[in-house]
Structures are given as structure tokens and as C-alpha cells.
Amino acid sequence: DGGITQSPKYLFRKEGQNVTLSCEQNLNHDAMYWYRQDPGQGLRLIYYSQIVNDFQKGDIAEGYSVSREKKESFPLTVTSAQKNPTAFYLCASSGYSEPATEAFFGQGTRLTVV
């Protein structure tokens, strides 16, 4: 079945450590996105990529980094510079069109700083 796989589902990090969240899709989508979700704040865009080897900052990119070396993969690194990293992280993908016709989401990764 086609879809988006995020791993791990739960992740614990010590303060000062970098951690990488995985996102893989087999939908042959060009565009991929990372969102952060906090209670009452909806989804906030961290980074997005429209094509391999290219990505753009979203609204809250500080303290995060990404790469897009393969069409199928868009990993997110939460660095020690992110002051409040505890949140639910969602990865999504869509076919490239303007406007975009639908975003498909992974099951999310819940990151907790301990």
C-alpha cells in the first residue's frame, strides 16, 4: 500500500542532543512537508521541499534542519538550538500542482525532551 511512514512513533531526547525524525513516502510525490503541532496552535510549517535537493524554510524553521537527497525521503533534524522541541511532528507529501490538491500525512512522531 502507498503511504507515508514516520519513525519512530515516540522519541525521547536529552537536552542538548540532536535527534533525527524519519519520513519516507512511496506515493511518488514531489512535494514533502514537515509540520509541528502543539495543543491549540494547529499545524505550523517547519520546512518544505518541492523537489530533490531543494527545500525552503517555513514559519518556524529555527532550530531545525532537513535534507532531500532522495525523492522518497525527507528527514528532519531537531537540533540543540531548538529551545522547546517537545511536540508532535507530522510529515506530509503531495503531488506538485498549484494549488496543491491534497496532502497525505504520516502517523506522526511525538518527541519529548527529558
Next chain:
Amino acid sequence: AQSVTQLGSHVSVSEGALVLLRCNYSSSVPPYLFWYVQYPNQGLQLLLKYTTGATLVKGINGFEAEFKKSETSFHLTKPSAHMSDAAEYFCAVSTTGNQFYFGTGTSLTVIP
């Protein structure tokens, strides 16, 4: 700039009652509009979408929404709430640049 406003962060309805979740958007160009549902600790699942054509769109689980351009609205309705409808609902819009803009969500509680 595009934005999405969901009126009411929490909505409670009795089982069997009408569900109405409100969404208004601002967009300088014709948008595509979406409603997504999220269950606890899960990703978002598409309920329905409007792109072009008929302004009343039907989705999964008995939900429907009507695009009203004059009111810049895309409210979500279901005639009779079921306990399984309890979840978080997000309205979203896409315009140019292959971007999505999400509202802050409405948590629906269904009272038995």
C-alpha cells in the same frame, strides 16, 4: 496572504444531533479547500475537499461541506453525530506555491 479561521476551538454536540464546524478563509485567488480529521496521536486524514465544480462536496463518514465564495466560508456539517466522530478537525486551504494553510483546529466532543 492566505489564512484560515475556525470559529470555536471546542464544540460539543449530543449523539444524533447536527454537527456544524465553521471555517472561513481569506485568499486573494480562488482556493482549494479541505477538511481533515485527526484522532489522538495519529496523523491527519482527509474528510473531503473542494477544488472546482459543485460547491457542495460530500466526504467520508457522512460529512459534507459547502463552498460559499460570497461568504468566504467552507463549513463542515453532518446531520447526525456519532460517538466515533469525536476527534480534532482541521480546515485547510491551498492556493499558489503548492502550500497548505491550516486553521487551529476544532475539537469535537459527542455527548451520549
